[in-house]
Amino acid sequence: MKTQRLITGFLGLWLACFSWTSCNQQAKHPTDTTTSGTIHISVDISYEPLMDSEIKVFETQHPQAHIIASYKPEADCFKDLLNDSARLIIVTRDLNEQEQAYFKSIKEPIVSKILAWDAIAVIVNPSNPDTNMTVDELAKITTGEYHGKPVQLVFDEENSSTVRFIIDSINHGKPLPSYAMAANGPSQVVDYVASTPNAIGLIGVSWVSDPYDTLALSFLKKVRVVGLKTASETRYFKPYQYYIALKSYPLTRAFYFILREPYYGLGTGFVNFLASDKGQLIIAKYRLFPALMNIVFRDATIQ
Numbered sequence: 001m002k003t004q005r006l007i008t009g010f011l012g013l014w015l016a017c018f019s020w021t022s023c024n025q026q027a028k029h030p031t032d033t034t035t036s037g038t039i040h041i042s043v044d045i046s047y048e049p050l051m052d053s054e055i056k057v058f059e060t061q062h063p064q065a066h067i068i069a070s071y072k073p074e075a076d077c078f079k080d081l082l083n084d085s086a087r088l089i090i091v092t093r094d095l096n097e098q099e100q101a102y103f104k105s106i107k108e109p110i111v112s113k114i115l116a117w118d119a120i121a122v123i124v125n126p127s128n129p130d131t132n133m134t135v136d137e138l139a140k141i142t143t144g145e146y147h148g149k150p151v152q153l154v155f156d157e158e159n160s161s162t163v164r165f166i167i168d169s170i171n172h173g174k175p176l177p178s179y180a181m182a183a184n185g186p187s188q189v190v191d192y193v194a195s196t197p198n199a200i201g202l203i204g205v206s207w208v209s210d211p212y213d214t215l216a217l218s219f220l221k222k223v224r225v226v227g228l229k230t231a232s233e234t235r236y237f238k239p240y241q242y243y244i245a246l247k248s249y250p251l252t253r254a255f256y257f258i259l260r261e262p263y264y265g266l267g268t269g270f271v272n273f274l275a276s277d278k279g280q281l282i283i284a285k286y287r288l289f290p291a292l293m294n295i296v297f298r299d300a301t302i303q
Contacts, residue, residue: 095112
């Protein structure tokens with residue numbers, strides 16, 4: 001008998017009809033609408049390929065809309081939101097209490113929502129025989145408590161969301177070791193690991209997934225993706241969409257938008273697109289798991 005697992009998202013997105021009381025306080029002369037105008041947004045560098053695709057499709061549908069994206073470390077995205085130089089940011093965490101209090105104090109509407117579930121992949125050189133690792137073993141490497149063969153730990157950016165996630169969730173506040181380094185972006189992490197036998201890279205999964213594999217089962221051949229498991233698990237998991245969806249893969253994280261817009265503008269139009277079926281399908285293409293679609297997993301018997 002086949003069993004069925006239902007992963008439910010929800011797409012009744014209330015963004016299309018924001019009910020902010022402050023909408024009456026909108027700018028006197030807005031220069032954009034939900035489908036036209038120009039806005040600047042800041043995006044965590046982990047999502048550059050994905051957001052380039054989303055923007056391209058949105059602008060094709062709405063030729064009078066122009067979304068100018070700046071890709072940068074997550075910490076800088078939040079700075080842009082707070083100083084009002086970016087109306088919309090795409091990041092891996094929600095507003096913290098201090099940030100929420102700030103927007104409440106200035107009586108400005110702010111909205112955030114999870115668009116998808118993402119994961120951090122651990123990658124090694126193809127010559128490295130260690131293709132499985134426990135989370136405890138990874139923690140020893142990322143805190144400097146590892147005493148095995150020399151390794152070079154490499155991240156995408158110094159203040160990136162990947163660094164923050166590892167320090168918060170794996171290191172439990174402990175700093176990175178002296179053998180950790182920052183590359184100049186995610187693509188440089190892949191290139192460095194591909195050419196350095198003892199390197200261990202940590203990077204958003206969309207950067208190492210093969211976009212031409214329709215089954216979402218292939219990773220880039222220039223590096224090897226490590227399987228991970230927690231102490232309570234009996235098997236290792238790689239960051240495939242299925243395991244991200246079930247949270248079986250240990251380094252799973254959320255993918256948020258945070259919008260600061262006092263009227264129905266282009267930011268509202270774009271996040272509505274990201275939450276639509278088309279926007280969510282683009283997210284799925286880049287190996288994240290869409291949070292706002294109803295997706296059914298079924299066990300199948302292969303004969």
